[in-house]
Amino acid sequence: MAVGVFDSGIGGLTVLDALQKRLPEVPFVYFGDNAHAPYGVRTHDDIFNLTCAAVERLWAEGCDLVILACNTASAAALKRMQETWLPPNKRVLGVFVPLIEALTERQWGDNSPPREVDVKHVALFATPATVASRAFQRELAFRAIGVDVEAQPCGGVVDAIEQGDEILAEALVRSHVEALKRRMPHPQAAILGCTHYPLMEKTFQEALGPEVKVYSQANLVAESLADYLQRRPEFMGSGTQSKFITTGDAVSVSNKATQFLRKKVTFEAA
Ligand code: DGL
Numbered sequence: 459m460a461v462g463v464f465d466s467g468i469g470g471l472t473v474l475d476a477l478q479k480r481l482p483e484v485p486f487v488y489f490g491d492n493a494h495a496p497y498g499v500r501t502h503d504d505i506f507n508l509t510c511a512a513v514e515r516l517w518a519e520g521c522d523l524v525i526l527a528c529n530t531a532s533a534a535a536l537k538r539m540q541e542t543w544l545p546p547n548k549r550v551l552g553v554f555v556p557l558i559e560a561l562t563e564r565q566w567g568d569n570s571p572p573r574e575v576d577v578k579h580v581a582l583f584a585t586p587a588t589v590a591s592r593a594f595q596r597e598l599a600f601r602a603i604g605v606d607v608e609a610q611p612c613g614g615v616v617d618a619i620e621q622g623d624e625i626l627a628e629a630l631v632r633s634h635v636e637a638l639k640r641r642m643p644h645p646q647a648a649i650l651g652c653t654h655y656p657l658m659e660k661t662f663q664e665a666l667g668p669e670v671k672v673y674s675q676a677n678l679v680a681e682s683l684a685d686y687l688q689r690r691p692e693f694m695g696s697g698t699q700s701k702f703i704t705t706g707d708a709v710s711v712s713n714k715a716t717q718f719l720r721k722k723v724t725f726e727a728a
Pocket of ligand 1: 467496497527651652
């Protein structure tokens, strides 16, 4: 009964951590496509092909249900996968919908027409590929009307975090927030639409100001998966073992992941 968790690299460990805390009895198989990260600057075709290959690898580990913890893959590939590629006995879920449901105060599966919601001005911080996909705006438009979304492609932030350069990451976050505020001076809510940004949540909140509600995904995704598995237990795959797989160098990815998550993580080669 294993569930797969996919990310372009180690950032998705923030989501995995929340999933493990919420569902301690479920074995998770984590796949990091470190050899091809970052995805945020790749084309949509490229992201689609890489994500499909990774998901197939997770099926081979006995995971019939795969969570795309990567926002870039969720934004640029998920819809196409669901519409053109996915067999009926498998499921792939992304990280945008739980977030949008929280933002628009909707229950899962509430397919009623879009309606007015309290929040009117939303700032989205994400990778260039996620921003270019406009997936967030598309999913939001199914559920809410009259919401103005201003998106900021946060070039450089993922690389700075991966390199452990906190000072650069902070400076970049502040400058991206300033750039966004020039276009939207008073956002009511801010979405951290990238796996790595929860690690910079404090800086985002400081730069945005205390009146802005900052939404970060990990706990929302965990809650949504718990709910999904209760309704669709048949998608618990046949796998029984938790493990970490990477397309990159297993030793260096393990070291980086241990540093990133501040607890010991051991990857094996894909
Ligand atoms: N995991 C990606 C995301 O959540 C960030 C890293 C990348 O660009 O690959 O968007």
